[in-house]
Amino acid sequence: MNRIITIGREFGSGGRELGKRLSDFLGYAYYDKEIIEEIAKRTQLAESYVQQIVEQKAGVFFPITIGRTFQHVHHTVGSDFMLKQYTAVYTEQANVLREMANKSDCIIVGRCADYILKEHAPLRLFVYANMDSKVERCKKKALEQEDLSDKALRKKIKQVDKSRAQYYQYYTGQRWGDRTNYDLCVNTSSISVKECAEMLAQMLEKR
């Protein structure tokens, strides 16, 4: 069975950087844009739209799940249609992820991959950090034209993570960021992404 690493992450905590570094160290495939391209091809939706959906930017409120029962609380005009399209994208995403996992060792950031690929027994990482260090990281990565204030960044970080939590809970029935769903949770405020990648690479090379 191929070795799979999945990375759940808080926005601004360095999850993508960790994925790339691990990929460099271990030589596993790192999938990112390719997933979107493949979904777009299969669903016949535009790549930019798939991107929006996958990143939960299209403004759909996910029904809140209680246990395994779906309760539609936010019911806005058009939301049924949207939800169907979301679900179609999710389904194709799951297919694409499974095919990738069957092809070679790989690293996947986000996308409920820990849940979708659970039969592949992935190493499930969750990366988080305190707010100050997330704001700092976002500022370093920001393009010049999107020079947000600290306050605006904090707001954005909270919004993105709320959206990720809702998406994850909707499709997996599990609580996003709950340690019981992961093998290792790393606070990148204290352990640098570089250290974390080195440490994991050494461990995995020995396995």
Next chain:
Amino acid sequence: MNRIITIGREFGSGGRELGKRLSDFLGYAYYDKEIIEEIAKRTQLAESYVQQIVEQKAGVFFPITIGRTFQHVHHTVGSDFMLKQYTAVYTEQANVLREMANKSDCIIVGRCADYILKEHAPLRLFVYANMDSKVERCKKKALEQEDLSDKALRKKIKQVDKSRAQYYQYYTGQRWGDRTNYDLCVNTSSISVKECAEMLAQMLEKR
């Protein structure tokens, strides 16, 4: 400043084994029984009694904290006296831990050390595991005469952890096991204690 590692842990997840292994790898002091001896000397209480208090076996219900306000909900006969004794022990424990942290590099399991020693910027680990693997570990460690059933072990594990959570929350005002209070959380169902110790030792040797 000396390097300090604190280990919070679910019962049966291998936190003590991790502490000992890290101590072997890194040559840091590992304090266990010495803490009890020292507290007993200072409080003039019997070692066995201090042990009971420190392990939260003496049956005191901790007042539930809401934010930083203490609300006494369980108010049993004698509990005020008990609570005073608990607090005396906690205070001496805190003194002993600080002295140890000032003496040399060290590793401390449990005892709210992550909170008490926060000015020493410890590396704060939390060790957890799924229930099956905790039951398995407890069985391996059990003495012959205490051959508990799986059901009884699960009950014991839950009780001990509930008690640890209450104790931790009472003295720190923080939620026990909440990832934001730790630098690294390791699931020993998937990453062995030995692997974890090696991985951390290598990382810390490079720092």
